[in-house]
Amino acid sequence: MGTITLLSPEGLSSGSPSLVREVLRRGLDAIHFVSSPVQVGARVRVDLDVERRMDLMTQHTGQHLLSAVIDRQLEIDTLS
Numbered sequence: 001m002g003t004i005t006l007l008s009p010e011g012l013s014s015g016s017p018s019l020v021r022e023v024l025r026r027g028l029d030a031i032h033f034v035s036s037p038v039q040v041g042a043r044v045r046v047d048l049d050v051e052r053r054m055d056l057m058t059q060h061t062g063q064h065l066l067s068a069v070i071d072r073q074l075e076i077d078t079l080s
Helices: 050-073
Strands: 002-006 018-026 029-034 044-048
Touching: none
Parallel strands: none
Antiparallel strands: 002 018, 002 044, 018 029
């Protein structure tokens, strides 16, 4: 998914990056589960695994297209 790196007040990396293991949405908030503690309000740099993100976006779009075909062409209700 990516990493979160703590930053110093000057914006420099301080310490090893924390691996992002999971991200959940709660309303407008994104809750990140990481490999080491990050204090709420800490200044951080987020590095995204772009290749994985593109794969997930492609799979998500494909699911919508497949659901639309099943719904419209086969007239079978889908759940997503």
